[in-house]
Amino acid sequence: MNISIIIPTRNRALQLAETLESIAIQQLNNNIEVIVIDNGSNDNTKDMVIHFVKRIPNLIYKFDDMPGLLTGRHLGAEIASGEILCFLDDDVGLNPNYLKHLANTFSNNPSIHLATGPCLPKFEITPPKWLEYFWDKTLYGKCCSWLSLLDFGNIEIDISPMFMWGLNFCIRKSTLIDLGGFHPDCIPDHLQQFQGDGETGLASKAIKNGISTKYIPGLMLKHYVAKNRLTFEYFKRRAFYQGVCNSFTSLRITNNPQENIQKKRKEVKTIKKKLRDRLHPFYRWIKLLAPSKKKRLPKDIKILFDNLAQIEADGYNFHQLHFNNNRHVKDWVLKENYWDYKLPLNDR
Incomplete structure (x- = not known):
C-alpha cells in the first residue's frame, strides 16, 4: 500500500x-x-x-x-x-x-x-x-x-x-x-x-x-x-479547550530538560505568560492582520473577545491546577511520546 x-x-x-x-x-x-x-x-x-x-x-x-x-x-x-x-x-x-x-x-x-x-x-x-x-x-x-x-x-x-x-x-x-x-x-x-x-x-x-x-x-x-458550532456557547467551550491546550504546550516547554530552562520561579511565570499571549486566539487575530487592515472592533464583538479571553484563561488555570496537584496528570503531560495512548486507568 x-x-x-x-x-x-x-x-x-x-x-x-x-x-x-x-x-x-x-x-x-x-x-x-x-x-x-x-x-x-x-x-x-x-x-x-x-x-x-x-x-x-x-x-x-x-x-x-x-x-x-x-x-x-x-x-x-x-x-x-x-x-x-x-x-x-x-x-x-x-x-x-x-x-x-x-x-x-x-x-x-x-x-x-x-x-x-x-x-x-x-x-x-x-x-x-x-x-x-x-x-x-x-x-x-x-x-x-x-x-x-x-x-x-x-x-x-x-x-x-x-x-x-x-x-x-x-x-x-x-x-x-x-x-x-x-x-x-x-x-x-x-x-x-x-x-x-x-x-x-x-x-x-x-x-x-x-x-x-x-x-x-x-x-x-x-x-x-x-449549526451548533455557529453559536457563542460553542466558541466559549472552544476557548476553554484552547486554554487547556496552551497550558499543556507551556508545561512541556518549561519542564523539558533538553530546553535547558533553569529559571527562577518568576522567570518561568514570565515565559508562561508570554506563551499564553502568543497562543491566545485574540492576540493572533490582531497580530496576523496587516497593519493597514486593522479596524476598531464593534463594542459587542470586543465584549465577546474579552469574555473568550477570560474563559481561555480559566481553561489554562484549570489545567495548571490539575498538573500541580495530580501526579497522574503531571506524568501524562510530561510523557516522552503518546504512542501508548491509554489514559491512566484510575483517572478514567
Whole structure:
C-alpha cells in the first residue's frame, strides 16, 4: 500500500457516510487503503462502514473506545501499511481529484514530508455576521482556527506546519514516527485534565527540524460546520479547550530538560505568560492582520473577545491546577511520546 487514509470517528454515522462517499467516487486502486477507527460509537457507525465495503477496496474498520483522538490517530498509524498517511476528520467531503493530487504530491517530490490544502466551509445554516471577526488574515491567506477553516488560494506554496490541522493532515509515516507522533486531543469534557495540544507539538518539532508544509490547492476539502458550532456557547467551550491546550504546550516547554530552562520561579511565570499571549486566539487575530487592515472592533464583538479571553484563561488555570496537584496528570503531560495512548486507568 502506498497511501493510508485514516478517519477517527465517534457517533457521526451520517457525516461519516458523506466522507466515505467522497472517497468512493474517486479513482481507487490497491495502493490505497481506508482505515476507520471507531472511538466508542453507539450509533450505526459500523453498519455504515460495512455499507461501503464493496465500493471502497481495502476498507478497514477497527473499534477502540479509549477516550480521545489519539486512539484513532495512533492506532490508525500503527495498522496502516501505507508510506503516506492522510488523516481526515469524519465530517469532511473531498475534492473529486483529492487522492490523485495526494499521490502526485508525494511521489513526485521525495523532499515533501507534510502536505495539506484548502479546508473550506460547508455551513449547515447561514453563518452569523459576527463570524467574520474570527477569520485571521495571514501572510498566506485567510483562516478561521476556531472552526478549522483555511483558504490560502489556488497556488502551491510552502507554509508553516502550524497551519496544518488535523482534518486535512498528510504526512509520510516515517516522518510521523521520527517526530514522535501526535499529542492528546479531543478528550471528553469529564477528562479535560488529560487534554493536550493535538498536532501542535508535532508541528513545533517539524519547525525545529526545518520541515515545512506544502500547501496543495488540489488537496481541497469541505468541512461540515453544524449549526451548533455557529453559536457563542460553542466558541466559549472552544476557548476553554484552547486554554487547556496552551497550558499543556507551556508545561512541556518549561519542564523539558533538553530546553535547558533553569529559571527562577518568576522567570518561568514570565515565559508562561508570554506563551499564553502568543497562543491566545485574540492576540493572533490582531497580530496576523496587516497593519493597514486593522479596524476598531464593534463594542459587542470586543465584549465577546474579552469574555473568550477570560474563559481561555480559566481553561489554562484549570489545567495548571490539575498538573500541580495530580501526579497522574503531571506524568501524562510530561510523557516522552503518546504512542501508548491509554489514559491512566484510575483517572478514567
